[in-house]
Amino acid sequence: MSNFNTLPIFVALVEAGSFSKAGEQLNTSKSAVSKRISQLESDLGVRLFNRTTRSLTLTEAGEEYYDYASQAISLAKEAEYAVGRLQAKPKGKLKISVPMTFGRLYISHLIPKFLALYPDIQIEMIMDDKRQDFIKQGFDIGIRIGLLEDSSLVAKKIALCRSVICASNAYLSNSGIPQTPRDLSQHNCLYYSYFRAGQDWLFHKKADKKENDFIKVTPKGNYRVNNSEALHDAALAGLGIANMPTFIVGPDLVNKKLTQVLTNYPQPIHGIYAIFPERRHLAAKVKVFIEFLQQEIGGDTPIWDQGLS
Structure with missing residues (x-):
């Protein structure tokens, strides 16, 4: 188990696709990542990556090692979330992805109220209409409107969208x-x-x-x-x-x-969803944020439809 601490570096390198990008994600240098991976390969006695000047791909052994390593990292995170649920107060960094306009109109002005309720949470909110690589960018929760793509993410409806x-x-x-x-x-x-x-x-x-x-x-x-x-x-x-x-x-x-x-031809009604990675134990900080949004803007008739016929 001497290489257990290298697993996050290995997984980050696979998902980032390059030593430099992995170094940026891990807040370390490219050379430090390369050194740790070389040591890992030496300890295992097998080459995990095929390296060229332009590409970095997994070997057959690397692919099998990644399957187990990624599961190990996932289980470690599950353990952290399980412990976090036992905390008296939700806390920690909460990274949120929201669409630009909806975020400005309905989310941003609620953040001060939320942080007043949960002062041990720190929020990083990214407002962007582009599709985000949710897992790779490390989001805890996202707000999505309309049709949802099939994925490993869990969706929980916040409100209706007409x-x-x-x-x-x-x-x-x-x-x-x-x-x-x-x-x-x-x-x-x-x-x-x-x-x-x-x-x-x-x-x-x-x-x-x-x-x-x-x-x-x-x-x-x-x-x-x-x-x-x-x-x-x-x-x-x-x-x-x-x-x-x-x-x-x-x-x-x-x-x-x-x-x-065209009031005689209504359009399909969609939803506004909170999405988050599928986990056995939902982090307390994510759970309270979803509940907060449902209370503030959710319901069968969301606040923006009140007054409309």
Whole structure:
């Protein structure tokens, strides 16, 4: 068991794919990582990696060693989480991944309240709409909206997420009001380029909400952007018709700055989820953060839908 302390370094190197990146993750030098791996190979009497100037790949022995090493690291973490659950107070660093706009509107202003409740927790929050490599970047919890990809991550619903097709009164006065989803082909559709559901906008017929019976429309327009707040600004300015979640446009629908159209063709309702690595014992810091969000913004009618019909 003399090499047990080298296992995290070995696993980090496999997952990072290079000595320099592994060194950055471990807050040590490239040469230090290389030295520890060479010593490990010497102790085991087998080569674990095939090295070239451009690539680093596992040998057959390395692949088998990684299977066991990664399981050992996972079990060690499970032990830490199991002990952590017995703590009187949740504590430690909580690394969170949240979408930019949702994080700014509904998460960031809640952080001071959460930290006042749990002063022994330290939060690092990454706000970004790009898909994150959750495990490799070491996140404890993430917030995801809409369709979820199949993965080893566990998802727990925080709230419902409803989307609407909407536009400004000025745009509708100039361009007309679409009566069916097919009419959108005659309109300037504003498109969010990180839309997880794919290129198409999906609609139900209100009288026949069969789960997989959709009307699909591929939106076309002169503005495509990877930030939903920028899309929101364009809709308010009268540039076109947008497909927006009510957690962004709810207040504008209430005060009539935007008007919902195609109300007879509602879109599928998705969820807002907390995701976290699958573990036998959920860390106390993760558990209390999920419960906090459910209490503050969750429910059958989330706070952003209150006041909407």
